[in-house]
Amino acid sequence: MSAIPCDQRRVRLPVRAALQLGPLGDIWHKPAMSGVAALAVVQLALLLAGRLDLVLYASAGAMCALYCHGLPYAARARALAWTVLGMVAGTAAALVTAALTDSIAIRVAVAALLAGLHKAACDITRIGPPGNVVLTFVTASAAFVPQHLSEVPFHVGLAVLGGVVAWVVGMAPGLVRPDGPERIAVARALEAAARLVRARDHTEDPHHARHAAEAAEAAVNAAWQTLLSSGAADRQALGRLLVQAESAVPGRSAEALMAYARELRKGRPLPEPSAADPRPAAIEEDELAGVFAERRMPARGSAFGRFLLDLARRWRVVVMVTAGTALAGLASMALGVGRPYWAVVTAAAVFAATTTLSWSRALQRVVGNLVGVGLFTLLAPVTRLGALALIVTVLALQFVTEAAITRNYWLGSVFVTPMAILMTQFADTQPVPVLVADRWLDTCVGVAAGLLACVLLLDRRAARKP
Incomplete structure (x- = not known):
């Protein structure tokens, strides 16, 4: 821009x-x-x-x-x-x-x-x-x-x-809480996904549903960016929870997504997605591997050099x-x-x-x-x-x-x-x-x-x- x-x-x-x-x-x-x-x-x-x-x-x-x-x-x-x-x-x-x-x-x-x-x-x-x-x-x-x-x-x-x-x-x-920011980011994504599920299931207003979808997409993207810049030991487990938010579809329990979010915000042990979740574990692992691979891609030029170039633009x-x-x-x-x-x-x-x-x-x-x-x-x-x-x-x-x-x-x-x-x-x-x-x-x-x-x-x- x-x-x-x-x-x-x-x-x-x-x-x-x-x-x-x-x-x-x-x-x-x-x-x-x-x-x-x-x-x-x-x-x-x-x-x-x-x-x-x-x-x-x-x-x-x-x-x-x-x-x-x-x-x-x-x-x-x-x-x-x-x-x-x-x-x-x-x-x-x-x-x-x-x-x-x-x-x-x-x-x-x-x-x-x-x-x-x-x-x-x-x-x-x-x-x-x-x-x-x-x-x-x-x-x-x-x-x-x-x-x-x-x-x-x-x-x-x-x-x-x-x-x-x-x-x-x-x-x-x-x-005290080394993975606090990551937990908050993923919790926000889960909450936004839960609101999207409810909007799709309980409203006939297309504008409301579209707004919920846009908010969920923004929250999920922000959470991925947070995890990609994270060195947290639980990054992979948080990523699996984030996949639950990203794949929110009608039929998935909004209450389950909100429950995951509450556990994250309270600092409790990371919740494990239930076996009833529709996304197979193998697919989740493949998606996580692809997303986290982006972090290992070499950047072109130094961060300060890119900053100066963007500033000039x-x-x-x-x-x-x-x-x-x-x-x-x-x-x-x-x-x-x-x-x-x-x-x-x-x-x-x-x-x-x-x-x-x-x-x-x-x-x-x-x-x-x-x-x-x-x-x-x-x-x-x-x-x-x-x-x-x-x-x-x-x-x-x-x-x-x-x-x-x-x-x-x-x-x-x-x-x-x-x-x-x-x-x-x-x-x-x-x-x-x-x-x-x-x-x-x-x-x-x-x-x-x-x-x-x-x-x-x-x-x-x-x-x-x-």
């Missing part, structure tokens, strides 16, 4: 669907607990050292603990290390920029370019939630922190230490996001807002795969931030009772955010917004009315600029593809 395809055709811009709440995510507590643990370590350590002014730098690396929770631990170790490296590199570039120039326009330009690179890199690697927004938030903020060049190595070193904490926190659950994504975020930052600067990097982050968050999705994300961002600044106003007096109260509030917001955002992006934004504002208060306390006005104005500017860039920098070739 060479670009973010903003749809060229006339589209409906739904409001109700964009704000509708979905179910709570099944593993929301994993990034929530990891994020809180990593941030708590670095923030409490700096509190004890009496240097809360350094929270931004250490938190840059610590926030990487939010990533990679769907990956098997062998793959997670590599992906999380690359995520930390990317975060540290972006933070270093932003800090050097802040040290070398006082020009707000140049700082906005650098933050915007980093935002474009973050979007393309996250699309290529499919790193998953929270995607490019956290990377852009941290680096854009760093570009506007007062800085001397001599301080940069120390501050970057703090980011590295925070990243080490994030890596350790992210890998620690593997000591996605130049339009980089241009589109860079232009939109730069426009947002410069407009915010022209309006005299004190924190144009908030507009940069908002514009970066708006970009999605289609115009309709971008509109939905923009609406969600506006609604979430509007409610979020109100929540910040209520919490501000509490956070000013002392440094510990500020830390506890930030950690609580981080935890709730991970639950809320699985239900809808706007609901997550309600809690992200006060947390993002409070992160700026570790180094310097600002008047609440100024913070609220800046955040709300930057949200509106960022949303407008992001949508404008999506429309003007339309990929017409991608839009014409069926």
Whole structure:
């Protein structure tokens, strides 16, 4: 894919669907607990050292603990290390920029370019939630922190230490449940297959059945990818269970598939498919051998080389996001807002795969931030009772955010917004009315600029593809 395809055709811009709440995510507590643990370590350590002014730098690396929770631990170790490296590199570039120039326009330009690179890199690697927004938030903020060049190595070193904490926190659950991600992926596939069987057996609505089939196919494919990147000892047994999901047909018991899924999620011994299952064992073994053989196929070129090639191919994504975020930052600067990097982050968050999705994300961002600044106003007096109260509030917001955002992006934004504002208060306390006005104005500017860039920098070739 060479670009973010903003749809060229006339589209409906739904409001109700964009704000509708979905179910709570099944593993929301994993990034929530990891994020809180990593941030708590670095923030409490700096509190004890009496240097809360350094929270931004250490938190840059610590926030990487939010990533990679769907990956098997062998793959997670590599992906999380690359995520930390990317975060540290972006933070270093932003800090050097802040040290070398006082020009707000140049700082906005650098933050915007980093935002474009973050979007393309996250699309290529499919790193998953929270995607490019956290990377852009941290680096854009760093570009506007007062800085001397001599301080940069120390501050970057703090980011590295925070990243080490994030890596350790992210890998620690593997000591207790080393095959946890694989079990969750296969359980999701089994549950989706069970829903497909029920849709075929108990509904006459073809749209519902087709949606269930698409969801089951996506879950099965995701589970195969998880197993292919896994070194778990039970990989073959998990693969046999996954075959049960992949071969879901009318007549197969949905209850049996759900029972397998429950056993996997509870960490119990792997269930054995019953003899009544229609797929013969020999066929299952042949299919498993073929699928797992793909993992042994040699890759062409190094992973880093392929990444750079894919990045070069996605130049339009980089241009589109860079232009939109730069426009947002410069407009915010022209309006005299004190924190144009908030507009940069908002514009970066708006970009999605289609115009309709971008509109939905923009609406969600506006609604979430509007409610979020109100929540910040209520919490501000509490956070000013002392440094510990500020830390506890930030950690609580981080935890709730991970639950809320699985239900809808706007609901997550309600809690992200006060947390993002409070992160700026570790180094310097600002008047609440100024913070609220800046955040709300930057949200509106960022949303407008992001949508404008999506429309003007339309990929017409991608839009014409069926």
